[in-house]
Amino acid sequence: MTRSDRSPHGGDLPSGVARIAVDLLGGDGAPAVVVDGALRACSADPDLQLVLVGPQAAADEVIGALAVADRERVSVIVVESHIGMADAPLRNIRRETTVRAAAEAVYAGRAHGMVSAGSSGAAVAASAHVLGRLRGVRRPALAAALPTPHGPVLLVDVGVTLDATMLELVQHAVLGAAYAVAALKIQKPRVGLLSIGSEPGKGDRLRRAVSIALSDIPLPTGGRYVGLVEGHDVPQGGPADVVVTDGFTGNVLLKGIEGALRGTRGHEAAAVLLGVVGDVVVCHGSAAGADIADGITLAARLHRDRIIPAVAGLADDLLTELSSAGGLTIRDALGERS
Amino acid sequence: MTRSDRSPHGGDLPSGVARIAVDLLGGDGAPAVVVDGALRACSADPDLQLVLVGPQAAADEVIGALAVADRERVSVIVVESHIGMADAPLRNIRRETTVRAAAEAVYAGRAHGMVSAGSSGAAVAASAHVLGRLRGVRRPALAAALPTPHGPVLLVDVGVTLDATMLELVQHAVLGAAYAVAALKIQKPRVGLLSIGSEPGKGDRLRRAVSIALSDIPLPTGGRYVGLVEGHDVPQGGPADVVVTDGFTGNVLLKGIEGALRGTRGHEAAAVLLGVVGDVVVCHGSAAGADIADGITLAARLHRDRIIPAVAGLADDLLTELSSAGGLTIRDALGERS
Numbered sequence: 025m026t027r028s029d030r031s032p033h034g035g036d037l038p039s040g041v042a043r044i045a046v047d048l049l050g051g052d053g054a055p056a057v058v059v060d061g062a063l064r065a066c067s068a069d070p071d072l073q074l075v076l077v078g079p080q081a082a083a084d085e086v087i088g089a090l091a092v093a094d095r096e097r098v099s100v101i102v103v104e105s106h107i108g109m110a111d112a113p114l115r116n117i118r119r120e121t122t123v124r125a126a127a128e129a130v131y132a133g134r135a136h137g138m139v140s141a142g143s144s145g146a147a148v149a150a151s152a153h154v155l156g157r158l159r160g161v162r163r164p165a166l167a168a169a170l171p172t173p174h175g176p177v178l179l180v181d182v183g184v185t186l187d188a189t190m191l192e193l194v195q196h197a198v199l200g201a202a203y204a205v206a207a208l209k210i211q212k213p214r215v216g217l218l219s220i221g222s223e224p225g226k227g228d229r230l231r232r233a234v235s236i237a238l239s240d241i242p243l244p245t246g247g248r249y250v251g252l253v254e255g256h257d258v259p260q261g262g263p264a265d266v267v268v269t270d271g272f273t274g275n276v277l278l279k280g281i282e283g284a285l286r287g288t289r290g291h292e293a294a295a296v297l298l299g300v301v302g303d304v305v306v307c308h309g310s311a312a313g314a315d316i317a318d319g320i321t322l323a324a325r326l327h328r329d330r331i332i333p334a335v336a337g338l339a340d341d342l343l344t345e346l347s348s349a350g351g352l353t354i355r356d357a358l359g360e361r362s
Numbered sequence: 363m364t365r366s367d368r369s370p371h372g373g374d375l376p377s378g379v380a381r382i383a384v385d386l387l388g389g390d391g392a393p394a395v396v397v398d399g400a401l402r403a404c405s406a407d408p409d410l411q412l413v414l415v416g417p418q419a420a421a422d423e424v425i426g427a428l429a430v431a432d433r434e435r436v437s438v439i440v441v442e443s444h445i446g447m448a449d450a451p452l453r454n455i456r457r458e459t460t461v462r463a464a465a466e467a468v469y470a471g472r473a474h475g476m477v478s479a480g481s482s483g484a485a486v487a488a489s490a491h492v493l494g495r496l497r498g499v500r501r502p503a504l505a506a507a508l509p510t511p512h513g514p515v516l517l518v519d520v521g522v523t524l525d526a527t528m529l530e531l532v533q534h535a536v537l538g539a540a541y542a543v544a545a546l547k548i549q550k551p552r553v554g555l556l557s558i559g560s561e562p563g564k565g566d567r568l569r570r571a572v573s574i575a576l577s578d579i580p581l582p583t584g585g586r587y588v589g590l591v592e593g594h595d596v597p598q599g600g601p602a603d604v605v606v607t608d609g610f611t612g613n614v615l616l617k618g619i620e621g622a623l624r625g626t627r628g629h630e631a632a633a634v635l636l637g638v639v640g641d642v643v644v645c646h647g648s649a650a651g652a653d654i655a656d657g658i659t660l661a662a663r664l665h666r667d668r669i670i671p672a673v674a675g676l677a678d679d680l681l682t683e684l685s686s687a688g689g690l691t692i693r694d695a696l697g698e699r700s
Contacts, residue, residue: 143559183558186566220521220613221481221647228524228610255614256621272566273611275558276593277618283594284622309559 040071042324045126045135048078049106050142051316052309055082058141061316062086065324066094068317072324073097075135077126079104099134101125106142123147127154130302137303137323139294141311144183147304148297155302158336160347162189164299165196166271166306167203168278172261176208179258181271182278182295183306188270190357191346193217193234194241198342199298199335200266201247206334207296207326208265212246216253216264218273226252230270233357238268241346244338259285294319296326298335303327378409380662383464383473386416387444388480389654390647393420396479399654400424403662404432406655410662411435413473415464417442437472439463444480461485465492468640475641475661477632479649482521485642486635493640496674498685500527502637503534504609504644505541506616510599514546517596519609520616520633521644526608528695529684531555531572532579536680537636537673538604539585544672545634545664546603550584554591554602556611564590568608571695576606579684582676597623632657634664636673641665 046062048055059082062074066086076083076098083100090098106122126138127150140147144166152164165181180200185192197215204213217235219227224235231252238249253264259281269277282293293315297304303326307319326332384400386393397420400412404424414421414436421438428436444460464476465488478485482504490502503519518538523530535553542551555573557565562573569590576587591602597619607615620631631653635642641664645657664670 186558218614220524220610231610255617255619256624258618259622260624269614272558272569273614276556276607276611277614279593280596280615280618281593281622284597284619286594286598 040328041073042071042137042327043073043075043135044320044323044327045075045077045101045129045138046316046320047106047122047126047138047140047142047147048076048082049122050140050147051307051311053312054141055079055085057311057313058082058316059085059089060313061311061320063089064313064317065320066090066097069321069324072320073099074320075099075101075126075129077101077103077122077129078106101129121146121150124150124154127151127302127304130304131155136327137305139305139307139316139319139323141307141309141316141319143309144295144306147306148184151297151300151302151304155300155304158299158301158343159340160343160345161195161199161299162347163192164297165199166295167200167298168295169208170258170278170281172259174261175265177258177261177264178204178208178266179274179278180266180268180298182274183271185271188230190230190233190237193230193268193270194237195343195346196298197238197249197266197268198243198339198346200268201243201245202335202338203296203298203331204266205245205247205338207329207331210265212248213243213265214250214263215243215247215266215268216250216257218255218258218267218269218277219252220254222252222254222263224251229358234268236357242342244342294322296322301336303332378666379411380409380665381411381413381472381474382658382661382665383413383415383439383467383476384654384658385444385460385464385476385478385480385485386414386420387460388478388485389645389649391650392479393417393423395649395651396420396654397423398651399649399658401427402651402655403658404428404435407659407662410658411437412658413437413439413464413467415439415441415460415467416444439467459484459488462488462492465489465640465642468642469493474665475643477643477645477654477657477661479645479647479654479657481647482633482644485644486522489635489638489640489642493638493642496637496639496681497678498681498683499533499537499637500685501530502635503537504633505538505636506633507546508596508616508619510597512599513603515596515599515602516542516546516604517612517616518604518606518636520612521609523609526568528568528571528575531568531606531608532575533681533684534636535576535587535604535606536581536677536684538606539581539583540673540676541634541636541669542604543583543585543676545667545669548603550586551581551603552588552601553581553585553604553606554588554595556593556596556605556607556615557590558592560590560592560601562589567696572606574695580680582680632660634660639670639674641670
């Protein structure tokens with residue numbers, strides 16, 4: 025890895041500047057779409073700086089396309105290998121990969137945040153390992169904000185917690201509510217649990233237990249649990265501002281909605297990682313240049329508005345409390361009430 | 363229950379006639395939308411006969427709106443109570459409800475098939491209990507055919523198997539492939555398993571185990587397992603004709619796609635129950651009159667084309683074989699290969 029960056033301390037930068045590490049090798053169309061996305065983002069935001077993480081040749085494509093005066097906005101960390109979609113996510117903890125190097129750039133203060141369109145499992149594993157998790161958080165969650173006729177709906181989680189536990193879903197409800205307050209400016213967010221019907225008791229064992237648990241706990245800043253919501257409530261909006269589900273269901277639903285809307289209107293292709301100490305944005309593997317640019321813009325906004333620290337501040341006490349009560353099992357929750 | 367039907371034996375009817383039992387009390391808009399749907403279906407299909415199951419007053423609304431000559435096409439089974447969305451599905455096994463009486467009408471040969479827009483769990487429980495399951499089938503599955511730019515995609519299951527086992531998903535793959543051949547006229551159907559990425563090994567423990575199992579078993583009439591597919595492959599089509607998933611994920615995905623498409627184009631609101639000995643169609647709780655009519659038309663088609671017996675014939679040997687090998691667990695499947 026070559027560290028060619030001239031100002032390693034992000035803290036020295038003026039407050040309007042956002043410096044974002046970009047994984048040049050992440051995504052199906054990498055590096056071409058990432059190069060495209062980086063250029064689009066630079067052109068749209070004069071206070072944006074980029075730390076390009078990947079092969080020198082790809083970084084040179086970005087630099088060569090910029091006006092000479094803008095080239096100072098870009099630095100490069102040369103990494104040749106990345107983690108493929110078919111690799112096990114944990115492989116990048118032992119190997120030098122673009123996504124791990126991007127996380128290390130954030131940890132070292134060389135970048136304020138990072139964006140990858142590679143394997144989301146790899147991005148989550150690398151950033152949780154390098155940056156650390158918020159106190160009490162068992163597993164981070166990817167949160168995607170979808171536009172709906174009733175305003176944005178935040179879907180949590182869209183790909184991390186594949187065999188989710190009750191504690192993880194409850195913690196993700198807390199993180200999602202905090203993000204809705206801090207980023208979406210929704211006061212007293214309404215939190216729903218995704219299920220197959222809205223009547224109490226609908227759903228599998230996990231949902232029934234989580235619903236009981238969510239009825240009992242406070243949520244940040246007056247947020248409240250509004251009960252079960254259904255698949256159509258995510259694209260249509262209405263009953264809930266935050267919709268909580270396991271990462272398997274959330275990923276399938278998000279891609280299903282995107283597939284249904286393809287060609288009819290834009291969709292949100294970037295998700296924010298909640299529960300990690302740092303600003304991390306994950307784009308779809310199938311992201312186009314404009315989607316990568318959206319992801320970079322989102323990462324810059326996370327930094328400028330200090331959103332992740334605000335989420336941590338809102339959620340900290342609750343997450344810690346929930347974590348220490350983590351012995352509660354689905355069986356306990358269902359048994360107590362049945 | 364009053365049995366006012368004049369010709370109790372469905373077998374005596376000419377082959378073009380289809381006589382369908384309709385649950386007048388099933389669905390959010392019942393009985394009004396069911397009355398509307400019944401009238402639409404009668405008007406569209408002169409060889410359709412209906413057995414209306416519900417309160418006499420609702421049945422009289424249908425009969426009163428028909429031309430005098432058409433009134434002979436309708437018979438009534440008076441049942442006043444139904445199973446609500448918030449009731450436990452098994453309650454209707456011990457109670458006289460519209461959905462159970464509809465299943466009994468099918469069992470007795472008074473109707474060729476049945477349609478309900480009530481609680482799908484209740485419809486499945488009643489029909490599995492009254493009509494019986496196909497030999498070897500652990501749990502039935504609801505299958506919905508979605509229109510896509512690449513032809514229909516059959517999504518199985520959309521609401522029954524909430525805490526699905528490996529065996530259930532493998533059996534549903536067999537049933538789905540058989541239905542694709544018998545009803546959708548797809549020779550050598552391509553069967554995909556819904557997951558969060560298309561690369562081998564993506565997904566939760568259940569998906570990884572099921573994918574290994576599906577790679578090893580034959581499917582009816584040259585159908586083949588094509589591996590993992592993603593959420594967007596259901597509304598977009600392409601890689602698979604049949605997409606298998608658990609009932610929780612399938613229900614959320616189906617409703618999410620429908621919610622995304624609302625107002626842009628029509629969607630399929632009726633699902634066929636696979637794995638039960640009889641023609642059973644379940645409509646959305648939120649079905650409109652036109653959706654109920656579609657469901658009745660689908661039930662009539664199941665009967666006229668002898669689709670469910672064809673599914674049984676294609677799947678029977680495999681289902682029995684899988685059932686006797688049912689001791690295989692997820693742990694076994696994953697352990698053998700890891």
